[in-house]
Amino acid sequence: MTGKHAVDLTGVSETALMTLMVRASEARRPDAILDDPMAIHLVDSIDYDFAKFGFTRRQDMALRALVFDKYTRRYLVDHPEATVVALAEGLQTSFHRLDAAGGDTSRFRWLTVDLPPMVELRRKLLPSSDRVRLCAQSALDFSWMDQVDPEHGVFITAEGLLMYLQPDEAMALITECAARFPGGQMIFDLPPSAAAALVRRGVRTSLRYRVPPMPFTLSVAEVADLVNTVPGVRAVHDLPAPQGRGRLLNALLWTVQRIPLLDPVRPLTTLLEFG
Numbered sequence: 001m002t003g004k005h006a007v008d009l010t011g012v013s014e015t016a017l018m019t020l021m022v023r024a025s026e027a028r029r030p031d032a033i034l035d036d037p038m039a040i041h042l043v044d045s046i047d048y049d050f051a052k053f054g055f056t057r058r059q060d061m062a063l064r065a066l067v068f069d070k071y072t073r074r075y076l077v078d079h080p081e082a083t084v085v086a087l088a089e090g091l092q093t094s095f096h097r098l099d100a101a102g103g104d105t106s107r108f109r110w111l112t113v114d115l116p117p118m119v120e121l122r123r124k125l126l127p128s129s130d131r132v133r134l135c136a137q138s139a140l141d142f143s144w145m146d147q148v149d150p151e152h153g154v155f156i157t158a159e160g161l162l163m164y165l166q167p168d169e170a171m172a173l174i175t176e177c178a179a180r181f182p183g184g185q186m187i188f189d190l191p192p193s194a195a196a197a198l199v200r201r202g203v204r205t206s207l208r209y210r211v212p213p214m215p216f217t218l219s220v221a222e223v224a225d226l227v228n229t230v231p232g233v234r235a236v237h238d239l240p241a242p243q244g245r246g247r248l249l250n251a252l253l254w255t256v257q258r259i260p261l262l263d264p265v266r267p268l269t270t271l272l273e274f275g
Helices: 011-027 037-045 060-078 094-100 103-107 116-125 142-147 167-180 193-201 220-224 247-258 260-265
Strands: 083-087 109-114 132-136 154-158 185-190 204-206 233-238 268-274
Touching (some): 011 037, 011 060, 060 094, 060 154, 060 185, 083 094, 132 142, 193 260, 220 260, 220 268
Parallel strands (some): 083 109, 083 154
Antiparallel strands (some): 185 268, 233 268
């Protein structure tokens, strides 16, 4: 298609296109719960068969973006010159949403850490900023930490990342972040622990696409115990889902968040405080 960028991503990196399409589809709605014009711009700039992902008019990725934005912004209120490190950022547009909010938080710095093909795609498709740096390497190559100045605070996001790592890799990443950035915070999400057997095989979203296997999950109790098992983790917060669109959805979100027996069936979003 003339004027569009052809994209050839595979494996876990390809999931960035699926989550992008879900956010853009939500942002196009007149009653959208997420304001994400940059996601719409990216979808319109990419030559790709998004239909292969199946149904993308859903709220889950927008809800995830909202909770990540909320707690990133909360940290930046107290640390306005902090560095936000976005691990395996894919085609997330968090920087642009947070920057558009303005105020004191517009002084923060941003470090994207992702594989070279994704970093190159971001260079081509997203506007540059002197407050954004791109680091083309795996998040598991901990040398990216040497590029982070912790003086004004560090907030680490791992949106849609840890579940695709092997358990020892995910725990090593959390442990190293806690050791290197006292006073910082880290936010990540995981699928429901009850779905562990299913997501380890990979979930099919359509006849033409299967989400890659997700070998790493934790139960609510295991996440809470990180404060005891990972040196440097000072506090663990089980973050509630934000309100979505529709009474039924909000009733379900409210219920699963408050009834412990339902803990295994809800996705987790966790905030760690390092100290």
